[in-house]
Amino acid sequence: MPKKNIKKSPSQNKKAYHHGNLREALVDAAIDILENEGLKALSLRAVARRVGVSQTAPYHHFKDKEGMLAAVAAKGFMMMEAAQNISIPGEENTAENILALGRGYVTFGLKHPALLQLMFGPEIPDPKNHPELMSEGQKSFNRILEGVTARMDEAGITYVTPSIVTISAWSMVHGLAILLIGGKITPEGVGLNNEEELIEQVANVLHKGLT
Amino acid sequence: MPKKNIKKSPSQNKKAYHHGNLREALVDAAIDILENEGLKALSLRAVARRVGVSQTAPYHHFKDKEGMLAAVAAKGFMMMEAAQNISIPGEENTAENILALGRGYVTFGLKHPALLQLMFGPEIPDPKNHPELMSEGQKSFNRILEGVTARMDEAGITYVTPSIVTISAWSMVHGLAILLIGGKITPEGVGLNNEEELIEQVANVLHKGLT
DNA sequence: GATTCAAACTTGACAATGTAAAGTTGCTCA
DNA sequence: TGAGCAACTTTACATTGTCAAGTTTGAATC
Missing domain, CATH: 1.10.10.60 (Homeodomain-like)
Known part of the structure; x- marks a missing residue:
C-alpha cells in the first residue's frame, strides 16, 4: 500500500x-x-x-434527498432573514418598517428565485416532517407579526387581528414574488419600467390598507 | 398474422x-x-x-417531460377557470364578485394543492417556452382585471390603476393559497376553526382596501 | 500508548427514470 | 392501390436515488 x-x-x-x-x-x-x-x-x-x-x-x-432539500429550504429562510435585517437599518417609523420588510421579501425572491420556490414548493410535500424547516418558517411569520402589531397599535386599527393582517401581508408579498418569478406578471405588462416600481406600487396598496 | x-x-x-x-x-x-x-x-x-x-x-x-408538465399546468388554469365560473352565479354586486373570485381561487388551491404548486413552481423553469401555458395564465389575469376594474369604477377609486390592484389581489389570494398548502400558516395558528373562516377574514382585508 | 468502538465515510450494486435512435404500423389521399 | 407521413413501439444507455456491506478514523477507556 x-x-x-x-x-x-x-x-x-x-x-x-x-x-x-x-x-x-x-x-x-x-x-x-x-x-x-x-x-x-x-x-x-x-x-x-x-x-x-x-x-x-x-x-x-440527511435521511434522503427530501431531507437535504428541507435543509436547503431552511437555510433559505435564514438567508432571507439576514437580507431583511440589512434592509431595516434601525428605522423607527413602523409603517416604513413593514414596507421595508415587504420590499426585502420580494427583492430576495427575485435574487433567489429557485430557492424561494423550493422553500414553498412541492419538492417538500410535507414540511411537518422537517422540524428545522418548520421552525424557520415560524420565525418568518413572527418577524412580520411583530412589525404589523406595532403598526396597528400605532394606527389604532382594530377591525381585524394582527395575525390576520400578518397573513394578508405575507400572502401578498409572497404571491407577488412568485408571480414575478413565474413570469405571470411583468412590470412592462402594466406599464412600468422595472420590478422596483411595481413593488413600490403594490406596497402602496398594502400601506393604504394599514392607514 | x-x-x-x-x-x-x-x-x-x-x-x-x-x-x-x-x-x-x-x-x-x-x-x-x-x-x-x-x-x-x-x-x-x-x-x-x-x-x-x-x-x-x-x-x-410533448417535446420532453417539461413539455408535458406545462400542458398539465395549462389544464390546471382551465380547471380553475371552470371552478370559478361555478362560484359566480351571475352576481351583479361587483364587490361580492371579486371576493367570490378570490374565495374560488383559494378553495381551488386547497382542493388541488399539487396542481396549483405545479402551475407556479420550478418544474417549469421558464414558462415563456410554453405558449399555451402563458396564454392561460394571461386569461387568469384578465379575468381578475375585469372584476377589479368594474369594482373600482363603481367605487370611484383612482389612487392606483386597476392593473396594480389586480396584481395586488392576485398576489394575495395566490400567496394565501400557497402558504396554506405549504402549512406555513394554519387556521388554528390564528385561533380560527377552518380554512373558510381564514379565507373570509383575509377577504375582508382585501375588501376594506377596495372601499 | 495500545485497544476498542461508534461515527463518518466508501464501494458496489440495483431498479427506475428521461430520452435518443431506429424500426413498425396504419390512416389518408393521390 | 400504393405511397408517404404521422403515430406508435422496441431497444438501448447514461443518470439518478437508495440499499447493503465494507473501511477508515478520532477519541475514550484501559
Whole structure:
C-alpha cells in the first residue's frame, strides 16, 4: 500500500470532514447548484461530487434527498432573514418598517428565485416532517407579526387581528414574488419600467390598507 | 398474422389513439397521478403506463417531460377557470364578485394543492417556452382585471390603476393559497376553526382596501 | 500508548427514470 | 392501390436515488 504514507494533516486538508462541517458544505453546494444550474441539476450525487465526497456520504447527514432539500429550504429562510435585517437599518417609523420588510421579501425572491420556490414548493410535500424547516418558517411569520402589531397599535386599527393582517401581508408579498418569478406578471405588462416600481406600487396598496 | 382480423372500429375502441386523443389522455392521467400519488410519482413512464402506451409515446405529443408538465399546468388554469365560473352565479354586486373570485381561487388551491404548486413552481423553469401555458395564465389575469376594474369604477377609486390592484389581489389570494398548502400558516395558528373562516377574514382585508 | 468502538465515510450494486435512435404500423389521399 | 407521413413501439444507455456491506478514523477507556 504505497499511498498509505501520503499523510495529510487535517488542518491543511481543505476537506477536513469527518466531524463537523460536511452537512453545511453539502447545503452550501446544493444552494450553489440550485441557483446556477436549476432544480433539475440538483441531484444528491451532483452535490456530493461538488463537495468531493462519495455519492452516499450525504446519507449520513440527511435521511434522503427530501431531507437535504428541507435543509436547503431552511437555510433559505435564514438567508432571507439576514437580507431583511440589512434592509431595516434601525428605522423607527413602523409603517416604513413593514414596507421595508415587504420590499426585502420580494427583492430576495427575485435574487433567489429557485430557492424561494423550493422553500414553498412541492419538492417538500410535507414540511411537518422537517422540524428545522418548520421552525424557520415560524420565525418568518413572527418577524412580520411583530412589525404589523406595532403598526396597528400605532394606527389604532382594530377591525381585524394582527395575525390576520400578518397573513394578508405575507400572502401578498409572497404571491407577488412568485408571480414575478413565474413570469405571470411583468412590470412592462402594466406599464412600468422595472420590478422596483411595481413593488413600490403594490406596497402602496398594502400601506393604504394599514392607514 | 392472426390478430390482423380483429378489427376495432375507432369509435368503439376506448383507446382509439392514432389521431386525436392521446395527448389529452396523457394530460388527464398525469393530473390523476399528480393528485393521488404526488409529484414524485409523476414520471413520464408512469403516465404512459397508466394510459397503456409505450414509454416513448408521449414524445410524439410533448417535446420532453417539461413539455408535458406545462400542458398539465395549462389544464390546471382551465380547471380553475371552470371552478370559478361555478362560484359566480351571475352576481351583479361587483364587490361580492371579486371576493367570490378570490374565495374560488383559494378553495381551488386547497382542493388541488399539487396542481396549483405545479402551475407556479420550478418544474417549469421558464414558462415563456410554453405558449399555451402563458396564454392561460394571461386569461387568469384578465379575468381578475375585469372584476377589479368594474369594482373600482363603481367605487370611484383612482389612487392606483386597476392593473396594480389586480396584481395586488392576485398576489394575495395566490400567496394565501400557497402558504396554506405549504402549512406555513394554519387556521388554528390564528385561533380560527377552518380554512373558510381564514379565507373570509383575509377577504375582508382585501375588501376594506377596495372601499 | 495500545485497544476498542461508534461515527463518518466508501464501494458496489440495483431498479427506475428521461430520452435518443431506429424500426413498425396504419390512416389518408393521390 | 400504393405511397408517404404521422403515430406508435422496441431497444438501448447514461443518470439518478437508495440499499447493503465494507473501511477508515478520532477519541475514550484501559
